Structure formats: C-alpha cells, structure tokens
Amino acid sequence: MIGIRLEGITKYYNGELIINNLNLTIEEGKFFALLGPSGCGKTTILRMIAGFENVDAGKIYLGDEDITHVPAYGRPIKTVFQNYALFPHMNVFDNVAYGLRIKKMSADMIEQKVLRILKAVDLEAQVNKYIQQLSGGQQQRVALARAIINEPDVLLLDEPLAALDLNLRERMLLELIDLQEKFKTTFIYVTHDQAEALTVADRMAIMNYDGEIEQVGTPKEIYEFPASSFVAQFVGSTNSIKGYISIPQNEQAVLNVAALGEIVITLPKEKRWARDGNHAVLSLRPEKIEISKKPLEGFANHFTGVVESIVYQGRWTQYKVRLKNDMRLQVFEQNEEHFPQEEIDYYDEVHLYWQKENAVLLEK
C-alpha cells in the first residue's frame, strides 16, 4: 500500500514530445483512474510506471523510493495488460504461479497461494485448463490473479475490460472494485471510457489530447465541477453556452448570450478571469434541465424552444431543443412514469428551466 508520485515526467516518442513536465500524485490504497482520449499518452504513463518505457526527464517515486531507473522486473508493480498477455503454453495454474516461481518460492507454498487466489477470482474449476480454453471473462480474471498474487504495491490496469462485452464489463467492474477493497492495493486504471472511470475510481485524473492533466479529483467533483470545458465535454455530455459576463451592482451576475439574452449564473470564487465583461463558457449538463410544455415556477433561468429530435433510450429520453438564437440544447429526462401526463412531440414548443447552481461557468 504505497502511493506513486510522478515529478516532471517528460517523454518523447520518435522525436515528438508527447508528455511534457507532468506531475501527478496517486495516493496509496486508492482506486485511481487515468481517463483520457485515445492517443493522449495515458498508456505511455502507465508503461513508464511499469518500467517498460524510459522517462526522458523527471522522476517516478514509489512511496519515498526513487524507482525511475529500476528495471521493470525489479519493481513491486504488476500490470494487467489490455489483451491480458497470458502465456499460451502454460495452463491457468502455471500462469498464475509464474511470478512466485521466479521468486523461487517453495512448491507447497506456491500451490497453496495459487489455489487460494483462484478461489478468490472464482476460477477453481479452471486450474488445469489452458488459456485458449477459457472465455474472455475468465482470461481477464487469470490476468488479474497472475498479477495480484505477487502482492504488488501498485497494480496497473491498462484498459482491462476493453475486449469484453457490455454485460460482462459491468460485472467485472464491480468485481474489480471488490477486489481492490479486499487487497487494499493501489490500483491505477487507464481507460478512455468515462463511464468506467466514474464507476470504479475513488479518484481520477483527466488528460487532454496534449498529454496534460486537466483535473484531478473524485468522480463527483469531476462530473459536477469540471475545471475546464475539455473536462466538461469529455466526462459525460454537456451543453456549452458561450457569452460574456456582466456583473451589475447589487444584482445577480449574468452571462450575456448573443441573440438569446441573459442567463443567471453563479460566479466561481477566486477566479481572476470571472470578471465583468470577460468571455466565458457555461457548462450545463443535459439532465440538469427541466423540460415541460406548461410553464413552471421557481427557476432562475427560463427559455423556450422547439423540439427538434427525440431519442427514447429506455431509462432516459433525449431531446434536442432549438432556442430562438438557433442554439441547440440537449436535455435528458428520466422516464419516471408509464403514462406521462404530457407527451412531448416533435416540433412542440417547450419551456426549459434550470437553477443557476446547476451550471458551471468555465474560462473560455
């Protein structure tokens, strides 16, 4: 249970700078997710922590120990690879026992440990099977067992569920959370899937296309209070509304939007750019908007528009509403009733409402 600290990590790939002076602290015993679009360098960071890639500048600390130049085989860090990288010429037992045999543990001890861990991941019946005889989910669990049996200080997971189908993926996510709670190992989970990251992580970091970290925080902080419009758009869906800030005396601060009017906003505290006359972007999550054909009371913001598209998604219905300035707002409404009192249809005129606290003002 030791954390990882990256200090000023810089990495070139074929002469191209992909990670520049990156700093990141991952606390011990946490389920940490590293979320970013494909090709942002998140896997490279993982590979540097594992020791498969050298860093061009900066230091990697495991606890207080500088492991920057420790070879991969000498690091108490284990990896679950994207396509598992299980050894095809060994059966399940030998795969899982591999690390212990390298350590020259006694055969009795190895057998005991392997059987115990296989029981923990529900693979007792598959002990003698070869990798090719296992399903994707089973292979995934062998990969987990093979890594975790070595009691690593840190477990790295590189998009470990990418190859599984949706149902299995959801189940494995929950199993991963259980496993992390059981072993209390620091998990670092790399993914481009924001839903996965939100589900598993205690804390998460969001990386942008330039290999920079935009925000670190709990899933709730990230989702509800994104620090940048990149984060707001990458994690979940959002409506980005551009305008400029005006702060009249003794009155509510508003965002002036061209051809639409004023939106009442809450100003972020201690932000230098949040001043009168500056341009800004309002991030408004689709589910924070109330949609109705009849007028409602008690909301700070009220706009009207015309329904342009309706997508029924079971749990949700997704509307796209065109406002009078031709801006389209996405709205999610939960389908709470079998027989809704009012049925919204295409080209209906609707009212949209939201509270000012439910939208986040971001620097342009």
Added chain:
Amino acid sequence: MQLFNTLKKQASFIAAVPALIWQILFLYVPLLFLLSASFFKRWPVFNVYDLTFTNIAAVITTAHFKIIGWSLIQAMTIATACLLVGYPVAYFFAVKMRRWKNFFLFFLMLPFWTNFLVQAYAWFFVLERNGLLNRFLLSLGIIREPLQILYSPFAVILVMFYCYLPFMILPLYGVLEKFDLRLIEASLDLGATSSKTFFKITLPLTMSGIRNGFLLVMVPAFGEYAIPAIMGGGRYLYVGSLISNYFLESRDPAVGSSFTTVSGCVILFIVLIISRVMASPKQIQKQER
C-alpha cells in the same frame, strides 16, 4: 449436373492433381525403383523378383557407417552453427527492428537470386591458395605462407553454413515476427529477468521455427553433394558423394541403392528424434496444426 457439382466441390483437389502426378512419377516411383533395387537381385524391376538382403548386408559395414556418421556430425554442426548465428539475427530484425524488416528480408533473399553453384564457386575464389582471403592476410602480414583452406572439411562446413543460413533464418523470422512481444513485457513485469524470460517464454514459443529451420538445414546438408565436391575437392567422402560414386563411377546401382536406403533410414530416424526433442509445448502444437 450432379457431376458438375461434385467436380465443383472437388475443385481444390483437381487443382492439386498435376502436382500430385508429378510427385508420384518423379519421386515415389523412383523411390520404389530404389527400394526394389536394394532388395531384389536383378535390376530392371519388372523381370525378376528374387528377394535378397545381400545388397543391404553389403553396405552395413563400419566404413559406410563412418561416412554416414561423419556426414551426420557435419550436418548437425552446420545446423547448430546456423541456429546460433541465425537466431540473434532473426530476433534482432523481427523484434527489435521491425521497422527495417523489408530491408532485411530483401538482403536475406538476395543470395537466392544467384545460382547455388555460383555461390559455392564464389567461395572457391575467396578461399583458394591465391584467393582473396590469403592475399588479404598476406598483405596485412598476419601470415607468411598462404593457408591451405580449400579442400578441407573446414572449407566444406564454412560454405555450407553460408549457403544454408537463410534456410534457418527464414522460419525463425517467421515465428519471431508473429511472436507477441507483450508476453515478454508480461514476464518482465512478473519479475523475470531478460534471460529468464528468453528461456521460459520466447524460446518455447518459437520452438516450431527452431525445429523447422534446423531440419531445413540439417537434412539437405546431410546429403549435400555439390559443395563437398567443389570445396573438398573430392578428397573427403560424404553420403552424397559416396552415392554418386556408386552410381556414376563404379556403376553399381544395387549397392548404391542399398546405401541410399540405409542412409535414408538413418536420416529419417534422426529427423524423428529431432522433431521429438525440439517439440513445441503441447498446447501450442494444437494451434500449429
């Protein structure tokens, strides 16, 4: 119509027929002649059929087995040398330098554009008394008298090593190129050093290429005729040269056939042993099939 359908289904078989006929006519039938010549008294096979073991008995002598043994040792030496040199080369280009693989394959295939005999004769001019090598060493002052390299077993082995090396590298390159490099990373990750990883992961998983390369070099090297004839100057007897002697010089097809049969059985036996020793891990064999 039905016939047409049957034919359509058998299209791949029909396409293989010319090659099959060719193989039967020019490989299996001659092989039958050879066997019959070894086991029957009179040469044209279709006249007299007296079964006899005298021909076979005549070749089962210490002298003959010395030649078979020496050819075998030499073939093994060449195959082993090709493996030891070829594996690192194939590994380097298939694993470390995948970007340069086309370049590498081009240069690997280049010798194949030249006739085998031309390659052997090129070496003749390098190794002869007034050849390139001797002149080079003399000019550097390393030697005072030209070395007698040509017409020695060393020259035979050296040139066969050179000519057969690509046959070792190609199958090795084939398996190494398909080899999943993440398995190496997984092994390092689990605490194994590079050398342990090589012996526990890379080697077992590339065993099929090692075996194929080894057999591709060893079997032809065992019966090689041209290179020993040119580089050895006919001074040393190998299986290939002895067979040709019996047929062409002493005109004794009965003994020649018998010797061919016996040495053929020996090499078949050796191939079986090598296939067993260099077998891939069990689970991999299933995939290879």
